[in-house]
Structures are given as C-alpha cells and as structure tokens.
Amino acid sequence: MSLAWLGFVPVLLCASWQTENNADKFPLRMDSVIGVLEDMESHLEGTPDLPVIELFREIGCKSEFCQLSPLPATPASLNLPYLSEKQRSFLRHLQNHKSNGSWVEYGAVLTPDGTTVALSPLLGGIAGGLKRRQEGAVPAPPWLKDPVNNTQAELCPKMDSLLAPLATDLAVAFSLYHAGQASVLLGPNGCWDNISAPHTFTLLSPPSPLSDAVINGAMDGVILGTYLAKNASSPSSISNLLNEYYAGEGLAGDNRTRSNFRRRNFADLVSEGKLREQLESSLCLLRHLHSSHPLLNGTGHKDVASLVVQAVEEFTAQYVECPAIIPRCMWEAQPYRGTPTQLQLPLSFVYIHHTHRPRKPCRTFPECAADMRSMQHFHQVVRGWDDIGYSFVVGGDGYIYQGRGWQWVGAHTLGHNSKGYGVSFIGDYMEVLPDGFALELVKDNFLQCAARGSRLKANYTVYGHRQVVPTLCPGDRLFQEIKTWTGFKERCFMKQGIRHCV
Structure with missing residues (x-):
C-alpha cells in the first residue's frame, strides 16, 4: 500500500483501551492550555506577563539553544505548585516537542480552526513580543556573546526576539537535512485520534525536524507577539489573547486576524529578507554552540549562504505562498x-x-x-x-x-x-x-x-x-x-x- 493512499483513510485510533486510559486526562486542545493559563493568572495577580513566560520555560525552553534565545528576564522557576496534579500531568505531556518512530508527535494541541500547533514556538513568540514591549524604543545590542568563551566578540548578529523561535527551528532543521541526518526538509501534517477529545497526533508521512504543527505555532507566535509589542495595554491577559485569536472574533475584534488567516498575516509581517537575516543569525549561533558537532562541519560561508537561501525559499513556497489544506x-x-x-x-x-x-x-x-x-x-x-x-x-x-x-x-x-x-x-x-x-x-x-x-x-x-x-x-x-x-x-x-x- 502506497503512502499516498493514507490520504483516503482517516487515521482514527479510537480503541476502547485508549478511551479508558485517556478518560482522566485533559484533551490536547487549545482550550485546555487556556484553562491552565487562566489558573496561573489567577494565582499571579499583578504580573500579567509572568504566567506565559513561566509556561514557556516549563513546556518548551529546555535546550541550550533555546535558553540563549532573547527572552524576558524572569525569577527562578515557580514549579507551578498551585496547579493540580492533572494540570501538571497535562503540561508534562506537552514538554519537549518531538516525534517518535511511530510518527506520533508530542507537544502539540488542536485549535478550534481545525489546525494543530506546537506550544513551544507559540509561547516563545509571545514571550518575544513581551520582550520587545519591555525594550520599548531602546535598541537591543547588535551582537550576541560568544557562547563558548562568554566574551563580547562580534560573532553573531542579534536575533529578533519575535522571530527567534522560528529562525532557530529552521536553522536546526536545514542543518540536519544538509548533514544527511534528515530525509525530509519540512512537514508533514497529521491526524488526531479523536476530534472531540484529542490525545494522540499521528503524522501522515515520515517526520522532518520541522513539522506543520511547529510552523503553525511559530507563525502564530510571531503574529501574537507583534500584537503584544504594539499594544501595551491590551489584552488584559494572555488567556484572553489566545481566546480572541483562536476561538473569538480575532484580535481587537478584527475577523481577519484570527488563526484561520495565519499564513496571510505572517506574510504581511515578515519579508523573505528579514527571515534570511534571522536565519543567518541562528546558523551562526548554532555553529558556535556546536563547534565540534558534525552538523555544519566543512561548511564555508558560501555553503551557509546557499543553505539560507534554500531554507527560506522552501519555507516560503510551502507555508506562505501555498494554501493550508485541511486533510480528510x-x-x-x-x-x-x-x-x-x-x-x-x-x-x-x-x-x-x-x-x-x-x-x-x-x-x-x-x-x-x-x-x-x-x-x-x-x-x-x-x-x-x-x-x-x-x-x-x-x-x-x-x-x-x-x-x-x-x-x-x-x-x-x-x-x-x-x-x-x-x-x-x-x-x-x-x-x-x-x-x-x-x-x-x-x-x-x-x-x-x-x-x-x-x-x-x-x-x-x-x-x-x-x-x-x-x-x-x-x-x-x-x-x-x-x-x-x-x-x-x-x-x-x-x-x-x-x-x-x-
């Protein structure tokens, strides 16, 4: 049976044992995430930015590469002691986005518009928008520190806090492909076991380092982060922001600034030139973080420049110029x-x-x-x-x-x-x-x-x-x-x- 034939078969894994095992779990939907955020916000009154930043660090910002991305400064981890065990179990399930050998993807949730987003890049983009809001008119330093020697050597251009999650993910994905450690450049989409109570997301074809869910989350992060950076007094909470964007009438009541139109809205905010610039910064950082890693060994500046052009062209063609298609x-x-x-x-x-x-x-x-x-x-x-x-x-x-x-x-x-x-x-x-x-x-x-x-x-x-x-x-x-x-x-x-x- 060819892989293409899978497009005709709904991948629904609704066996009774799964229903029993998942009965005491939150469904992997965006409204479950919003519910956790609402509880965090109620316990952290007066600090509207802190809940989403803490949630980002709890769910997705674990790697060395991620920790070097520009984020707002926060206190030591709160460990979320006020959440219930069911809520903490839900968050643990969403930690460390990955896919396994059976093509099951973790760290993603179903949104009301019928698409799937990975939480880590979504929350990272929102955190980046909060960072930009804090910086205001003060320009960020143009260079990153050398992560090896911790010096101020002019090694890598500063990453934009809004585009850092997408750019770093693209850098890793295309470096793996370049090194022959990934057979697919980008994608794919996938299917949930149950639309009403989703718990398992299975990809429709072999996974790449950068799935549709990750890209959806990163795009949404850029859109929501930009909105936050430009609107310092609105919304009253991040949970309200997510509700407006995914299930409401759009940001500030604009029906066209909803998740349904993420590709068009992302294209309006990010040019190919800007994305190339940020990808160059991310690849530069990746080289220094992994100076002894075979990912980019033997690649000169021309090779890197070619890789950047290829990466941006592939991404733009597949996820900006092509329409999103809801699978069967x-x-x-x-x-x-x-x-x-x-x-x-x-x-x-x-x-x-x-x-x-x-x-x-x-x-x-x-x-x-x-x-x-x-x-x-x-x-x-x-x-x-x-x-x-x-x-x-x-x-x-x-x-x-x-x-x-x-x-x-x-x-x-x-x-x-x-x-x-x-x-x-x-x-x-x-x-x-x-x-x-x-x-x-x-x-x-x-x-x-x-x-x-x-x-x-x-x-x-x-x-x-x-x-x-x-x-x-x-x-x-x-x-x-x-x-x-x-x-x-x-x-x-x-x-x-x-x-x-x-």
Whole structure:
C-alpha cells in the first residue's frame, strides 16, 4: 500500500483501551492550555506577563539553544505548585516537542480552526513580543556573546526576539537535512485520534525536524507577539489573547486576524529578507554552540549562504505562498469505496465549481467539516459514487479542504475527471461572489502552488464547469469572475453548424 493512499483513510485510533486510559486526562486542545493559563493568572495577580513566560520555560525552553534565545528576564522557576496534579500531568505531556518512530508527535494541541500547533514556538513568540514591549524604543545590542568563551566578540548578529523561535527551528532543521541526518526538509501534517477529545497526533508521512504543527505555532507566535509589542495595554491577559485569536472574533475584534488567516498575516509581517537575516543569525549561533558537532562541519560561508537561501525559499513556497489544506482525517471523511485510480501528473486543467447545496459558505471549521461530510454522504449514498466527487473544496473559513486530493481521479466534471482537478466553492454563486479571501486563496495561492509543485502544467487552463458539461455551475457571478483569472480560456465547439464559445 502506497503512502499516498493514507490520504483516503482517516487515521482514527479510537480503541476502547485508549478511551479508558485517556478518560482522566485533559484533551490536547487549545482550550485546555487556556484553562491552565487562566489558573496561573489567577494565582499571579499583578504580573500579567509572568504566567506565559513561566509556561514557556516549563513546556518548551529546555535546550541550550533555546535558553540563549532573547527572552524576558524572569525569577527562578515557580514549579507551578498551585496547579493540580492533572494540570501538571497535562503540561508534562506537552514538554519537549518531538516525534517518535511511530510518527506520533508530542507537544502539540488542536485549535478550534481545525489546525494543530506546537506550544513551544507559540509561547516563545509571545514571550518575544513581551520582550520587545519591555525594550520599548531602546535598541537591543547588535551582537550576541560568544557562547563558548562568554566574551563580547562580534560573532553573531542579534536575533529578533519575535522571530527567534522560528529562525532557530529552521536553522536546526536545514542543518540536519544538509548533514544527511534528515530525509525530509519540512512537514508533514497529521491526524488526531479523536476530534472531540484529542490525545494522540499521528503524522501522515515520515517526520522532518520541522513539522506543520511547529510552523503553525511559530507563525502564530510571531503574529501574537507583534500584537503584544504594539499594544501595551491590551489584552488584559494572555488567556484572553489566545481566546480572541483562536476561538473569538480575532484580535481587537478584527475577523481577519484570527488563526484561520495565519499564513496571510505572517506574510504581511515578515519579508523573505528579514527571515534570511534571522536565519543567518541562528546558523551562526548554532555553529558556535556546536563547534565540534558534525552538523555544519566543512561548511564555508558560501555553503551557509546557499543553505539560507534554500531554507527560506522552501519555507516560503510551502507555508506562505501555498494554501493550508485541511486533510480528510480532520473533517472525518468516510473511507473511499473501492480502489481509486491514480492521476497521471502533471494535469492540464482546473475545473471550477460551486456546491449549490450547501447554499451558504461555512464560516467555521465545525461548519465546513459538517458540509464536507454531508456532501460526501450525498455523493456516496445518493449518487452511488466511490467518494466525494471534488478534488478540493474551498471553505468560507479561510481553508481549502481535501476531497480526493492531488493523486486520485475525482467525479467532478463528466468526461474530464482524469484531465484536471475539480475545485468547488461551498455556496451558491449565481448572484453573489465568494468572499474575496476565498477567491484569492484559489487564484493566487492554490493554482500557483499546484503548478510549482508539478501537479499542474505551467500552461494550465482554467474552465468553469459549464464550459464542458451542460450545467449552470459554477454560477453566473462566479463564472464571470474566473474569466479574469490567469489561465482562463474560452471553449469553442460546433453545434448545428454554428461555432459557439463559452
């Protein structure tokens, strides 16, 4: 069985013994973390910054490399004596982010938007924002101390406290790959054993040193840390900040500054040039921390410069320019019925659809996941198809949802299913357009990403469903919109001796 086939199987490990063993544990959800923070804040009144900094040191900042990252000064560890044993057990489970030989990833939690974040880089970015707030207008020293001799030698440029968690993780990941100690550069995503009460997160393919969960956490840390640095009096607590960002209406009530839009918001805050600069600083520090370690032995300045360029290009292409795709296991897809047929990539076409029913775009992960299950049920049970017909579905929550995916022939455009991907917007778009961000997600991210990843040919063609099948799909208004997209072409045919073009 190929690894790609796993995309069709929800990785749900809900055996009864797991349920029993996990009954007395907090589920690995963001609201569990927020609950612990609220208890810490109630015991540390008058010190709103200290709880999250202490939580960061307790959960994730254990390594020598991490301890040298710029963080606010704090008292000696409080050891969190006021927390219950159940809460301390929960935190111990989240310590020292890692993945094991069975592809289980530790140190991550499920967020309300259906994505997974590692806590260490998230809390590190928030701590960095608090550090920047403390510094105010006073510039930080431009150089780090030599960690070996503890001198002020001008060895490494100072790391930005906000970008330090992401930059250091990137430095380690690409150094391991460069040294041949990792077979994968970045990723992957994974699946929870249970969406309602998650306890085990299993990766969908072999782990890299920098998983999707780590990158999600680091991006969120940059976004939240920046907000804290710029808004000294808001919010009243970090637990409120996390609630607003993950489960509320966004920071300061702005719906677009929620976790659903982390990739776009991160791109607005961090340029490729800035990320390269911070990665150079991190690699410099890594070399001095591990002067006798084989990670970077034999690499000169040109090699390091090349590594930095490669790292930033790979990261930007995969996690900034490409859209986030919610895998089948997260919307709790039923298994494919039968044996799927593999597509012959790269493909030449993308066929744009609307669902018509559901008529309204979903706005949250639970709504979108329910719509996906409803459509799959209709396609499998009512129409008798093997699976949901679409290759991908665009939600109104800022995410694309995996249908049959990149590898398998769909059932979306009769007579053309093996020639292209079927991409459908949830909703009825006869008279109105999808939200602008949903259109941009497909036009500016999905199509370019698919072409760059050799899934679509560079000269791909975009068609509306109605151009190849007698139908009103994808709706009059949406069809007028896609006529303006790069790759759109009229399709002409002869009917009763007359040439027609649509």
